[in-house]
Amino acid sequence: MKLAFLSNSAPAAEEGLGELVARYGNVDPMEADVIVALGGDGFMLRTLHRTQELSAPVYGMNRGTVGFLMNEYSCDDLLDRLAAAEEEVVNPLEMRAMDQSGALHEALAINEVSLLRAGPQAAKLRITVDGRERLEELVCDGCLLATPAGSTAYNYSAHGPILPIGADVLALTPIAAFRPRRWRGALLPKTVTVRFEVREAAKRPVMADADAIQFNDIDWVEIRSVPTICHRILFDPGHGLEERVISEQFT
Known part of the structure; x- marks a missing residue:
């Protein structure tokens, strides 16, 4: 699986970027099977806009604050997590x-x-x-x-x-x-x-x-x-947007 890692300029995101690239390598987003975004929700939105012409889905890892569109950050077992991830499609x-x-x-x-x-x-x-x-x-x-x-x-x-x-x-x-x-x-x-x-x-x-x-x-x-534009977002099983939207109403 070819991965492209992108991060914002926050120290935590850049530190995570270094750890992940050292372990899993890094390719250009145009060649990637999956794009991994490190940051907060704002950076995830920018990444989705930036990569909307590409076929690869985006998997976010939270190195920001709220992280509603992100998954928990971990350097371990990333390939297994991506293989098991559930996809959500949103239209802008x-x-x-x-x-x-x-x-x-x-x-x-x-x-x-x-x-x-x-x-x-x-x-x-x-x-x-x-x-x-x-x-x-x-x-x-x-x-x-x-x-x-x-x-x-x-x-x-x-x-x-x-x-x-x-x-x-x-x-x-x-x-x-x-x-x-x-x-x-x-x-x-x-x-x-x-x-x-x-x-x-x-x-x-x-x-x-x-x-x-x-x-x-x-x-x-x-x-x-715009139904013709589809943003593909990956989430760990049981932590997708549907579950997060439901959970948000009971907090």
């Missing part, structure tokens, strides 16, 4: 965003696309789903659209629902909604296109974020799921 969201200068930006997000106020005043957002207006004006700190894989991240902190892995739905969740005050968001079919239009954009600036890829002074954003 595609974001298209136009800024106030007329520039069009595009990015992919595995966890969520979020719109966040970038000034002292609350944002005002108009929300349409498949071209139909669903909310004329949401006054808020922001709003996000999350995948099942990302539903336990920012979405959950914003009091959004946790979605089962494999569910064909997305979570639309407001962040500190002021008007309508009691609006808690919506569950939407995975096939929809969601559009946010920023009202009073010059007075109430808004930024858009797709897995930490940020664009400022946004005028509108469109988001849809």
